Amino acid sequence: MNFVKYQGTGNDFILIDDRDTPDRAAAFPVADQPFVEKLCHRRFGIGADGLILLQNDPDYDFKMIYFNADGAEGSMCGNGGRCIVRFAHDLGLFTAETRFLAVDGEHKAAVSENDISLGMSDVSGIEERNGLTFLNTGSPHVVRFVDDLESLDVVAEGQAIRYSDAFQPGGTNVNFVQVIGSDTLFVRTYERGVEDETYSCGTGVTAAALVAHHQLNMSSPVSIQTLGGNLKVSFEAQVDGSFSDVHLIGPAKRVFAGTITI
Numbered sequence: 001m002n003f004v005k006y007q008g009t010g011n012d013f014i015l016i017d018d019r020d021t022p023d024r025a026a027a028f029p030v031a032d033q034p035f036v037e038k039l040c041h042r043r044f045g046i047g048a049d050g051l052i053l054l055q056n057d058p059d060y061d062f063k064m065i066y067f068n069a070d071g072a073e074g075s076m077c078g079n080g081g082r083c084i085v086r087f088a089h090d091l092g093l094f095t096a097e098t099r100f101l102a103v104d105g106e107h108k109a110a111v112s113e114n115d116i117s118l119g120m121s122d123v124s125g126i127e128e129r130n131g132l133t134f135l136n137t138g139s140p141h142v143v144r145f146v147d148d149l150e151s152l153d154v155v156a157e158g159q160a161i162r163y164s165d166a167f168q169p170g171g172t173n174v175n176f177v178q179v180i181g182s183d184t185l186f187v188r189t190y191e192r193g194v195e196d197e198t199y200s201c202g203t204g205v206t207a208a209a210l211v212a213h214h215q216l217n218m219s220s221p222v223s224i225q226t227l228g229g230n231l232k233v234s235f236e237a238q239v240d241g242s243f244s245d246v247h248l249i250g251p252a253k254r255v256f257a258g259t260i261t262i
């Protein structure tokens with residue numbers, strides 16, 4: 001079975017072309033969670049934050065199926081979404097703009113030489129839960145502002161919130177955010193399903209930008225720095241507290257291709 005790897009601001013993914021072939025026995029074993037986990041493992045496998053299948057869909061250019069590094073199917077992945085758009089473009093499935101289906105519904109995206117602009121789901125609003133700011137940008141996210149993000153223990157602090165009672169049974173991703181300019185945030189994310197800090201989280205930086213607008217009146221587009229590079233988030237804030245026209249903009253790059261032999 002062949003695979004390619006892509007990374008978007010250091011959030012890295014195994015991508016597999018799982019479109020219908022005459023022999024469906026060659027299709028990816030979607031229910032084999034230990035297999036996906038092994039492929040994502042950085043010592044026993046290829047190594048990745050997640051694995052994404054590109055499948056056919058009768059009504060869209062393609063369909064995205066996303067698994068976290070723990071092997072379980074995840075909720076929406078923004079950086080993975082940008083990577084699969086670049087992959088579909090590399091496969092010649094569209095020229096400049098695309099419509100595809102993901103776990104949270106339809107997404108539109110546009111490709112330019114350096115960036116992918118990915119349309120995200122509308123966000124219904126921002127809530128306070130047990131003193132923490134929480135929202136769903138396709139995946140569940142807590143957003144917490146801090147003063148010194150550089151020296152924060154993101155794994156320990158993130159885990160405490162991810163497993164706290166308020167977010168059971170599903171858990172949540174956790175973003176720590178430092179304001180570093182009038183329109184710029186530095187974001188570090190503890191990711192559910194990876195159970196570690198990743199270099200960048202697309203739905204997470206989207207959440208951070210929307211909360212920065214809501215709480216600090218930061219205007220669109222918001223620039224975001226992550227450990228793996230820079231992203232932009234643009235949006236329209238509605239009077240009822242919801243957000244529409246949300247876009248996650250940044251690079252996604254093909255890193256290598258290979259054959260799975262385990």
Ligand SMILES: N[C@H](CCC[C@H](N)C(=O)O)C(=O)O
Pocket residue numbers: 011068073074075076077078079080139140172173191192193194200201202203204
């Ligand atoms: N890395 C992803 C987030 C995946 C969400 C996943 N960790 C989950 O909660 O299922 C992103 O770029 O948006």
